[in-house]
Amino acid sequence: MKIITAEHYGFCYGVRRAVEMAEKCKNTNGPVATLGPIIHNPQVVERLQKQGVGVASSLAEFSTGTVVIRSHGVGPSVYQEAESKGLSVVDATCPHVQKAQQAAARFFQEGRQVIIIGEQRHPEVQSILEWAQRQAKVVENKEEAEALPEYEKIGVVSQTTFATDLFAELVAIVSAKSADTVVDRTICAATEQRQQAALQLAAQAQIIIVVGGKNSANTNRLAELCARAGTKVYHIETAEELQPAWFIDVDTAGVTAGASTPDWIIEEVCRKMQDFNEMLAQTAEKIERGMVIKGTVVGIRRDEVFVDIGYKAEGVIPLKELAYPAPAQASDVVKDGEEIDVYVLNADNEDGQVLLSKRRADEQVAWSRLEEALEQKSPLQVTVTAEVKGGLSVAVFGIRGFIPASHIDLRFVGNLGEYIGQTIQVVPIEIERGKKRIVLSRKMILESERKQKEEEIYGSIEPNQVVHGVVRRLTDFGAFVDVGGVDGLIHISDLSWHHVKSPQEVVQVGDEVDVLVLKVDAAAKRISLSLKQTQRDPWMDAVEELQEGMLVKGVVTKLMPFGAFVKIHGDIEGLVHISEMAEQRINKPEEVVSIGQEVVVKVIRVEKEQKRIGLSISQAQQETEREEFSSFIDTQAEPAQATIGERLAAEEEK
Numbered sequence: 001m002k003i004i005t006a007e008h009y010g011f012c013y014g015v016r017r018a019v020e021m022a023e024k025c026k027n028t029n030g031p032v033a034t035l036g037p038i039i040h041n042p043q044v045v046e047r048l049q050k051q052g053v054g055v056a057s058s059l060a061e062f063s064t065g066t067v068v069i070r071s072h073g074v075g076p077s078v079y080q081e082a083e084s085k086g087l088s089v090v091d092a093t094c095p096h097v098q099k100a101q102q103a104a105a106r107f108f109q110e111g112r113q114v115i116i117i118g119e120q121r122h123p124e125v126q127s128i129l130e131w132a133q134r135q136a137k138v139v140e141n142k143e144e145a146e147a148l149p150e151y152e153k154i155g156v157v158s159q160t161t162f163a164t165d166l167f168a169e170l171v172a173i174v175s176a177k178s179a180d181t182v183v184d185r186t187i188c189a190a191t192e193q194r195q196q197a198a199l200q201l202a203a204q205a206q207i208i209i210v211v212g213g214k215n216s217a218n219t220n221r222l223a224e225l226c227a228r229a230g231t232k233v234y235h236i237e238t239a240e241e242l243q244p245a246w247f248i249d250v251d252t253a254g255v256t257a258g259a260s261t262p263d264w265i266i267e268e269v270c271r272k273m274q275d276f277n278e279m280l281a282q283t284a285e286k287i288e289r290g291m292v293i294k295g296t297v298v299g300i301r302r303d304e305v306f307v308d309i310g311y312k313a314e315g316v317i318p319l320k321e322l323a324y325p326a327p328a329q330a331s332d333v334v335k336d337g338e339e340i341d342v343y344v345l346n347a348d349n350e351d352g353q354v355l356l357s358k359r360r361a362d363e364q365v366a367w368s369r370l371e372e373a374l375e376q377k378s379p380l381q382v383t384v385t386a387e388v389k390g391g392l393s394v395a396v397f398g399i400r401g402f403i404p405a406s407h408i409d410l411r412f413v414g415n416l417g418e419y420i421g422q423t424i425q426v427v428p429i430e431i432e433r434g435k436k437r438i439v440l441s442r443k444m445i446l447e448s449e450r451k452q453k454e455e456e457i458y459g460s461i462e463p464n465q466v467v468h469g470v471v472r473r474l475t476d477f478g479a480f481v482d483v484g485g486v487d488g489l490i491h492i493s494d495l496s497w498h499h500v501k502s503p504q505e506v507v508q509v510g511d512e513v514d515v516l517v518l519k520v521d522a523a524a525k526r527i528s529l530s531l532k533q534t535q536r537d538p539w540m541d542a543v544e545e546l547q548e549g550m551l552v553k554g555v556v557t558k559l560m561p562f563g564a565f566v567k568i569h570g571d572i573e574g575l576v577h578i579s580e581m582a583e584q585r586i587n588k589p590e591e592v593v594s595i596g597q598e599v600v601v602k603v604i605r606v607e608k609e610q611k612r613i614g615l616s617i618s619q620a621q622q623e624t625e626r627e628e629f630s631s632f633i634d635t636q637a638e639p640a641q642a643t644i645g646e647r648l649a650a651e652e653e654k
């Protein structure tokens, strides 16, 4: 971009003179102030104030000191008042303005109707009005000029900064209002030169930057002229207002400034424009497919996002290029004004836009993070997006990854679909950027968790503890119970105090149980548990009722070479040793009893500790016989003199 300045711009002779005169007053004794801002430029006024030259709105604010009359000038009454107050006056009225004031005073004295062509409210026009005893008419446009009545004699003066072309038009209208019209063309040459230079600039440049106070009439006039010439105009007060977007696709930019704009502000503006120029040139050179650059979101539609990338053309991101998986709407992913990284898909598409992808820019960052995760074996959060052949498809850092079915859980998973939509933890097991291959495992995370739990469990669990668990699995030889992440085994013999043929008779998968820890073997990773030992032993209850010497009925359940087992008192079994089976010696139990036979046995021994009960058939028989004999003796009672031998003989005779 070429930056050109107008041939005439910035401080005019009168303004420069006024500012310099005010600056010279900074060392004057006593208070110093300008009557009104020295020029229509807040930055210059602020600078003077810092140097000790203030701003007063009227002479009433002065009791002593120095008053600086600015370039716009004042009416004669101000000089008189300042003199009567004994104030020092530094008159910085522009000589061109003085000329207009004097012309107005002269026309008034000649008895002419003074017509001032200018802006009614402008301080310079107000000062000229004063010199015409406030009897002048002010016209600013054709309507006002045409509305004037006819006069005998007219004297026309101009605001020094008025537009020359409009002045000529208005003079023509005003002249028609009187046969005796005198015109003093008090337009300042500097203004005309600046306006002409601005028009020449407008003819060469695509945009014009007009620098100057927003309340400066001559600066506004410059902006107006350039705009009327059909050039894009930006009116700024300082360089800070400049925006890079104004210069995109601009080959030539022009700079001009109003009469109240100091050189240092204009220089700053030109410098900043040059900076923008270099930045835009670099961006324009650099933009090519495959680049990742920064941009700012400047517009969001449902299915596309517009991004300012500091390039001549705006960037656009289609919905499917925003993220993986594609969002329902663009506003789900980005916010207006957000700075994002974008990947250049196409430097200039058919619509003159740069096609961008946020998804691919994110991918580049994601690959680096994935490679780092693989190296450090660190876990990642992923969202399951779909069930695919052989496993699950997931979104990880905005990229598609894959979990093989065998890596989804510790156990086989029948229905992979149940994971869709879930966020799960995984570790990368294979990352190949070139092949876009991301293979992940959830199983490894679970294995690691299990191992950690195992260590915790084996570090805390001890024999004789009662722990809570859940039955996970049943086998022929027992039930596996999860006791907090580790499975322990209840052997079938430890399920119940009763004889059990199958674990299902006692527990079912999913049952919650309290179990006693029998043994912990951390090395072999085995925990032996008992369910029955957390319950009361029915044998002990039953045996409470048994006493040595009791005769009880029972059933022979088993014959062994050394004796016979007899079930008595519910489920309690006792042993009749072969020596206790008959009074005479026998070779084997079958000689006396058979399985299923009901017998009367005598309890001869109860060993609770060993859970052993000794029974005797022979002693029971002797006991029974003795009782029977006793009862017989009682029923056959004889005189007291009969001996036992007599009684038995009598019995035999019977």
Ligand code: F3S
Binding pocket: 012, 013, 014, 015, 071, 094, 095, 096, 097, 160, 161, 188, 189, 190, 191, 259
């Ligand atoms: Fe004077 Fe002309 Fe400037 S009138 S103040 S030299 S624009």
